[in-house]
Amino acid sequence: ADCRYTCHQECRSLIQLDCRRPGPCQSQLSPESTLLPPCSQNVTQTVEEEKPEPPTVQEIKQRIEKYNAKVTNCLLMKLNDDGTYTGFIKVHLKLRRPVTVPAGIRPQSIYDALREVNLADMTDKRTSFYLPLDAIKQLHISSTTTVSEVIQGLLKKFMVVDNPQKFALFKEMRKDGQVLFQKLPLTEYPLYLRLLAGPDTDALSFVLKENETGEVEWDAFSIPELQNFLMILDKEEKDKIQQVHRKYERFKQRLQQTLKEARGKPG
Numbered sequence: 001a002d003c004r005y006t007c008h009q010e011c012r013s014l015i016q017l018d019c020r021r022p023g024p025c026q027s028q029l030s031p032e033s034t035l036l037p038p039c040s041q042n043v044t045q046t047v048e049e050e051k052p053e054p055p056t057v058q059e060i061k062q063r064i065e066k067y068n069a070k071v072t073n074c075l076l077m078k079l080n081d082d083g084t085y086t087g088f089i090k091v092h093l094k095l096r097r098p099v100t101v102p103a104g105i106r107p108q109s110i111y112d113a114l115r116e117v118n119l120a121d122m123t124d125k126r127t128s129f130y131l132p133l134d135a136i137k138q139l140h141i142s143s144t145t146t147v148s149e150v151i152q153g154l155l156k157k158f159m160v161v162d163n164p165q166k167f168a169l170f171k172e173m174r175k176d177g178q179v180l181f182q183k184l185p186l187t188e189y190p191l192y193l194r195l196l197a198g199p200d201t202d203a204l205s206f207v208l209k210e211n212e213t214g215e216v217e218w219d220a221f222s223i224p225e226l227q228n229f230l231m232i233l234d235k236e237e238k239d240k241i242q243q244v245h246r247k248y249e250r251f252k253q254r255l256q257q258t259l260k261e262a263r264g265k266p267g
Helices: 009-014 057-070 110-115 147-157 190-197 223-263
Strands: 085-093 099-102 126-129 135-142 167-175 178-183 205-210
Touching: 057 190, 085 147, 085 190, 126 223, 135 147, 135 190, 147 167, 147 205
Parallel strands: 085 205
Antiparallel strands: 085 135, 099 126, 167 178, 167 205
16 A cells, blocks of 8 residues: 555565555555455456367368358368368568569479479579569468468569568458557468458458568678669669659649740730
């Protein structure tokens, strides 16, 4: 009541108070007297979340049937005999920094994909460019495919040779008009999350972004990558300057045309 001491419920037996200040609580000094009512907002209680039991094959089968009943684009999930299942996820690429790709390599053909030819290994030359903003890639994966494997698969499809640790997979959720992002651990299974959320992408979607750890770790980039970044920034700066010049040149021409027309009118 006097010193306003609070503690966790589970820490109660560990508290030893030595209050020397006279006050109404000194005569009743004990851990019990320091506890606030359970409904108080000042008490922080740590509750360990129990991990749910893995679903049975029958539960997975029921969820897949329920999921497929809501699918409208033929991207169904399929249950295998061994209890695993396969399906599709869409990943939005929202990358703000350029990626590194092999220079002078033709796009991968279906023949290359079937032979699992890695075109990135065919040259040591590298270049950097920005992927299209909010590009979407559809992946066919298994229930055993992890987040780490999804990231590596996306980079391989776009022939990106950057370290996969530079990227992270997020789940995007919309709730009460707000967009919420949560970074997924590398051991998470995206297809299971898709199954739980259903096919509605407004309820859950996946986003590939830079793996933000605070400040940009420039040491993780090679010298050619950093030089390419500078070249890209210089080009963007010049393009922006030209856009501003063109904007005000058009404005100037409209003003001159308006003045010219005004001089020919009386008054």
